[in-house]
Amino acid sequence: MPKTNLIPPPESGPVYLRLAGVLEGMIRNQSLRPGDRVPSVRQFGRQQKVSVPTALNAYAALETRGLIEARPKSGYFVRRRQADAVRMPGWGRPAPRITDFSSLDPLDTLMSDHGDPAFVPLGAALPSPELLxxxxxxxxxxxxxxxxxxxxxxxxxxxxxxxxxxxxxxxxxxxxxxxxxxxxxxxxxxxxxxxxxxxxxxxxxxxxxxxxxxxxxxxxxxxxxxxxxxxxxxxxxxxxxxxxxxxxxxxxxxxxxxxxxxxxxxxxxxxxxxxxxxxxxxxxxxxxxxxxxxxxxxxxxxxxxxxxxxxxxxxxxxxxxxxxxxxxxxxxxxxxxxxxxxxxxxxxxxxxxxxxxxxxxxxxxxxxxxxxGYDRHLRSLRQAYRSQMEHMREAVAASFPPGIGLSRPQGNLVLWCELPARVDSIELFQRARAAGISVAPGPLFAPDGGCRNFIRLNCGHPWSPLIERSVAVLGHLATELANKG
Amino acid sequence: MPKTNLIPPPESGPVYLRLAGVLEGMIRNQSLRPGDRVPSVRQFGRQQKVSVPTALNAYAALETRGLIEARPKSGYFVRRRQADAVRMPGWGRPAPRITDFSSLDPLDTLMSDHGDPAFVPLGAALPSPELLxxxxxxxxxxxxxxxxxxxxxxxxxxxxxxxxxxxxxxxxxxxxxxxxxxxxxxxxxxxxxxxxxxxxxxxxxxxxxxxxxxxxxxxxxxxxxxxxxxxxxxxxxxxxxxxxxxxxxxxxxxxxxxxxxxxxxxxxxxxxxxxxxxxxxxxxxxxxxxxxxxxxxxxxxxxxxxxxxxxxxxxxxxxxxxxxxxxxxxxxxxxxxxxxxxxxxxxxxxxxxxxxxxxxxxxxxxxxxxxxGYDRHLRSLRQAYRSQMEHMREAVAASFPPGIGLSRPQGNLVLWCELPARVDSIELFQRARAAGISVAPGPLFAPDGGCRNFIRLNCGHPWSPLIERSVAVLGHLATELANKG
CATH class of the missing domain: 3.40.640.10 (Type I PLP-dependent aspartate aminotransferase-like (Major domain))
Structure with missing residues (x-):
């Protein structure tokens, strides 16, 4: 079974996870908005007729999921989600033209880097084995x-x-x-x-x-x-x-x-x-x-x-x-x-x-x-992908240079990110690789030679401090390239 | 491990099998020829300094291999090998010509029949799973x-x-x-x-x-x-x-x-x-x-x-x-x-x-x-293929119509058989299939449309009464087709 922190649907699983699901639903349907204070643990326990430790577990799960945050001496608040403020990526709208592929370099490195533990695996669109x-x-x-x-x-x-x-x-x-x-x-x-x-x-x-x-x-x-x-x-x-x-x-x-x-x-x-x-x-x-x-x-x-x-x-x-x-x-x-x-x-x-x-x-x-139990497995896998993607979106929004676009996928495990126009993603790909991070540069996806300032990020791995740090490094490198010249 | 009766090379295995190997060598190098009497069990035991039961086991192994036969009240004799008297298959020597394959029917039945226990598997060139x-x-x-x-x-x-x-x-x-x-x-x-x-x-x-x-x-x-x-x-x-x-x-x-x-x-x-x-x-x-x-x-x-x-x-x-x-x-x-x-x-x-x-x-x-132990496995597999092929050659020689040709492969697990000129192997294939026997008809192998009177026989399965009977049925069907008209 996956070792990541998942919130199963409210109808199943331990009590504290069901409770977390209730609060998550309120956050998602905007009953609780970013910055709002959530009930105290004690209050929530009373409302839901559960013990304080159970309520505390529910809050811990929500915190791990990045949905709420504890402020010292003030209690818990719905986390401001910077990613929601980021626009969607655009396209260059080039006129359709027939492209001969014979000149495109294959980037086999993506696949082999993914299997190599020396690289943080944000390149190839592959799930972490521990989720499978x-x-x-x-x-x-x-x-x-x-x-x-x-x-x-x-x-x-x-x-x-x-x-x-x-x-x-x-x-x-x-x-x-x-x-x-x-x-x-x-x-x-x-x-x-x-x-x-x-x-x-x-x-x-x-x-x-x-x-x-x-x-x-x-x-x-x-x-x-x-x-x-x-x-x-x-x-x-x-x-x-x-x-x-x-x-x-x-x-x-x-x-x-x-x-x-x-x-x-x-x-x-x-x-x-x-x-x-x-x-x-x-x-x-x-x-x-x-x-x-x-x-x-x-x-x-x-x-x-x-x-x-x-x-x-x-x-x-x-x-x-x-x-x-x-x-x-x-x-x-x-x-x-x-x-x-x-x-x-x-x-x-x-x-x-x-x-x-x-x-x-x-x-x-x-x-x-x-x-x-394929369907049961799918339910937890989808939750994992969704949760990992939300973390990724937040981390990118927090550390990437201003003016980026970020996809809001309703499925899949990859995030599509438009960088400032002057960032060359092939160069970003190379610098990231030197820093031990694998990402997929945009031109790989562009049969018409575009997407020079795009990257794709794999969200197939459970969120971790290493991945969080790596996204910060990517943001730093992208900012450097945006300010270059 | 394979369950068939194998005679391992003389340097290894139980004593009786080593002794059987010694006699086999003499038969193969023609020191003992078809029809020759072999030493009595008692005599052979004395010569080789082993007990009578051990010598008897060696003879039993050779008998199973089809190399010697017991004649009531006369002792053991080197078996006459009818297959050795059969000529090699010929070819039609057609002039090379370019062939367009678009009209050839695919015979997918071969593959699917092989996996179907209803058919005796002499068609596809596949080993018996028990040998693997x-x-x-x-x-x-x-x-x-x-x-x-x-x-x-x-x-x-x-x-x-x-x-x-x-x-x-x-x-x-x-x-x-x-x-x-x-x-x-x-x-x-x-x-x-x-x-x-x-x-x-x-x-x-x-x-x-x-x-x-x-x-x-x-x-x-x-x-x-x-x-x-x-x-x-x-x-x-x-x-x-x-x-x-x-x-x-x-x-x-x-x-x-x-x-x-x-x-x-x-x-x-x-x-x-x-x-x-x-x-x-x-x-x-x-x-x-x-x-x-x-x-x-x-x-x-x-x-x-x-x-x-x-x-x-x-x-x-x-x-x-x-x-x-x-x-x-x-x-x-x-x-x-x-x-x-x-x-x-x-x-x-x-x-x-x-x-x-x-x-x-x-x-x-x-x-x-x-x-x-791939090499060890290969040694016993090769022996199995060789033994199975010799049985097949003997059985074909015994029951097929006169005038056939039969390959003498030094390796591989298939036998190539030329039937009398008037035998249509596609018809033989169909009649054999109706009798529950899968064989590979010659035209399948002929990019130039020839080999109409050839069949290929798979020797990948341990010799058994069922296979022996099936070869006799094939021989009967081939004889019928040869005499038709």
Whole structure:
């Protein structure tokens, strides 16, 4: 189980955490505002009919969460949240233009720095292993190996474990779809799913609509597949510009659209349902395949899981790709694809690309979904990501130079940060690396070469003094660069 | 440990097995010929200074191995081996021609039938799980998960586990190479390695030299990659026709050569070293990349491990691909590639194809190679494959129609069988399937559409009455088809 301080939903958990949840709700719905005094511990205990130590525990939990603060001799107050005063990041609104990726440098350092304990892991969008059910998954894997002789060494033949595909089908109801087990194929993470989808729908030289900024893995796969990108601007506040997309589709022959509608990486934008419908109405009738990266769909910070674009797909135009790399175990490499019209072709391509997934990791994830309490795990993981992100937002607001923009993601584990115009994030990336801090510089996400003054911060790790200090160092370095010249 | 009856090498194991090894040696070197009487049990016990029960155990082991037989009231005799009288399979020697794969049906049934207990598994080239160290690997995996917190859930970032790459480097000395750990990358089985190698070296529409017959996975990857095959004939007795290859290279612009020099699948041919050198002298100077599939290199039935083509590579022209799918665990999906001049590009392609391998399976195989007795395991596995193949050869010789040809592989786990010319192996495949037996029909292996009257038989399972009966059924079906019309 995660070792971070989480506040579970009010209906479950120890009494003091339930009480903390009550106060948290009041702070969130603005019944208690930043700077307001909260009831004294004694008073709160009386109101809620609990002992003083229990009330004190509830306050300690809220303090750890950064929601309240103790002022010496004055009591507890709702903490002023500087981050809420910070505007959202903008975009440069460049005109869409076709970009050839062949000149972009790959920044493999991000991935390798993440695994290196010498670096504070704010770069790659990866959860801390302590938030993930690694021990439980390994135990399940061991139990399967003992229970089914030969299970581990034998192939899990295509399209992959039926148990897992049944669970995915069941869960697809939450996504607004009603997919059947045989509409899924198990893949080596979402990476393989996306690569297969592009191979199935595009020929080298073709043009693919992507968001800008977008996940840098998408730029890499386009570059290595000799595809061209047609980037459409997206920002943290309003998402993808559908008018610009409509114009682009009229002007250019597009082979596919590659989009992240739910908790977009890096901006965190959640496309509202009416926009999803409008997008499908725009693209669907043209017969252009939409490759939907739903890696972050399960990671809403509050409320219900958002529906997928696939939910609004009437003619099998959407190739839905997802994975358990941000929720269960990046190292298990379990992703999936539901390929609509292209599903048979995707199966042939998987056969020649990797033949099959590793059997035991696949079966372990299947079993965890079926019996392991995936939903319970998701609830605490979402709370962790939300809490860590709020800490990060506060810390950035406190130490970064004036004039920054900061995303307010409703899900996912990354924060998108616009720095003052003169800050070169590649230089910031290099200076931070020299200081032992890994961050992801903006140009990595910009298929059109922009985002020079942006960085993305990973909030996948429990908040700690080390991370707090590192954000202060980043703020110092950014201020230096802003004042340079 | 394998549950089959193995005769370990004379220097190890219980006394009776060592004695059986002595007699086996005499039979193999023809000191005792088929039909010869062997010493009586009592006599042999006296000669070797062991008790009668020990000598009897040795004889029982030889009997189980099919090397001797008891004749009532006459004693023991060296068994007549019908298979030795059967000629090697031929080839049709068609002129090399470029083949477009787009019309070939994929026979996915082979793979799925293999996992289905309803079928006797003579189709896919796969070992029986009971011959593989599945329990041990699973225990190692569990131990790693307990020992290194977070190991399983975290990425094993590219180029993959250094422990595994060090072991590969160490073992490469046996292959006649001296590769460094950083010249290796871990892949999802040999399948991913081969697919990446083709992507790195070829463009859609390019022509690739392949052997004919060849492993059907190579035909699939060429077809799906929109590459053309230039098939060069290979047979069980003389291997690839180098003169024909030389002529073809003079006439045609070839983007790559895709070859299986060690224990070729399906013919079992081991390319001698002088031929390997000649091949490198022919192809190397032209700058054409050679993709070497060394999946079966560790599976010699006797003597030392053959060297790779890569051992004769002077300018980084050979992309060496291999895996542990035929030796340790198909379901772990652990392969590797050493990409010569193309290594950096292969790393970029792996990054977009699957990002990383599943961590725990990779680390478990690494640990097994380092401390788990891989070489000991290989010794008993090779003996098992050899013994199973000899049983298969005998059974085929006994029950198949006259005029067949049968390969005499010096390694690998598959037997290549030429049937009478009028037997259509696709029809045999279908009738066998109806009888609950999976076999691999010849045309699957023929990029040029030949091998209509060939089948490949998997010898990866311990010999059993069920398999023996199934081979008799196959023989009956083949005889029916031979006499049809």
């Amino acid at each position: 059910p690694g021990e439980k998954l390994a135990r399940i894997m061991g139990a399967i190996a003992r229970r089914i002789p030969g299970a581990g060494v034998s192939y899990d033949v295509m399209p992959g474990s039926e148990i897992l595909r049944r669970e995915l089908a069941r869960r697809s109801l939450d996504w607004g779809c009603a997919l059947q087990p045989d509409e899924f194929m198990v893949t080596n993470g979402c990476t393989e799913a996306l690569a297969l989808a592009l191979r199935a729908t595009c020929q080298p030289g073709d043009t693919v609509v992507v968001e800008s900024p977008t996940y840098f893995g998408l730029s890499s796969v386009l570059r290595e597949s000799r595809l061209k990108a047609l980037p459409i601007p997206v920002d943290s506040e309003t998402g993808i510009d559908l008018e610009m997309l409509a114009t682009a589709l009229r002007k250019t022959r597009v082979a596919a659209c590659l989009l992240i509608p739910n908790f977009h990486n890096p901006t965190g934008f959640l496309m509202p349902e009416d926009r999803k419908k409008a997008l499908m109405d725009l693209v669907g009738p043209r017969g252009i395949p939409i490759i939907e990266d739903d890696t972050y769909g399960d990671l809403q910070h509050q409320g219900t899981r958002p529906r997928c674009l696939k939910a609004f797909d009437r003619n099998g135009s959407v190739i839905l790709c997802g994975s358990f790399s941000k929720t269960l175990a990046p190292g298990y490499r379990i992703g999936y694809i539901s390929g609509g019209r292209w599903h048979a072709q995707l199966m042939r391509l998987k056969q020649i690309s990797s033949l099959a997934n590793a059997t035991l990791p696949t079966l372990a994830v299947a079993e965890f979904l079926k019996h392991g | 160290p599945g329990e041990k690997l699973a225990r190692i995996m569990g131990a790693i998960a307990r020992r290194i917190p977070g190991a399983g859930v975290s990425y094993d970032v590219m180029p993959g586990s250094e422990i595994l790459r060090r072991e590969l480097a160490r073992r490469s000395l046996d292959w006649g190479c001296a590769l460094q750990p950083d010249e290796f990358m871990v892949t999802n089985g040999c399948t991913e390695a081969l697919a990446l190698a083709l992507r790195a070296t070829c463009q859609p529409g390019d022509t690739v030299v392949v052997e004919s017959p060849t492993y059907f996975g190579l035909s699939s990857v060429l077809r799906e990659s929109r590459l053309k095959a230039l098939p060069i004939p290979v047979d069980s007795e003389t291997g690839i026709d180098l003169e024909m290859l030389a002529t073809a290279l003079r006439k045609t612009r070839v983007a790559a050569c895709l070859l299986i020099p060690n224990f070729h699948n399906p013919t079992g041919f081991l390319m001698p070293e002088d031929r390997k050198k000649a091949l490198m002298d022919l192809v190397g100077p032209r700058g054409i990349p050679i993709i070497e599939d060394d999946t079966y290199g560790d599976l010699q039935h006797q003597g030392t491990r053959p060297r790779c083509l890569k051992a004769f590579d002077r300018n980084g022209s050979v992309i060496l691909c291999g895996s542990f799918s035929k030796t340790l665990a198909p379901g772990y999906r652990i392969g590797y590639i050493s990409g010569g001049r193309w290594h950096a590009q292969l790393m970029r392609l792996k990054q977009i194809s699957s990002l990383a391998n599943a961590t725990l399976p990779t680390l478990a195989v690494a640990e097994f190679l380092k401390h788990g």
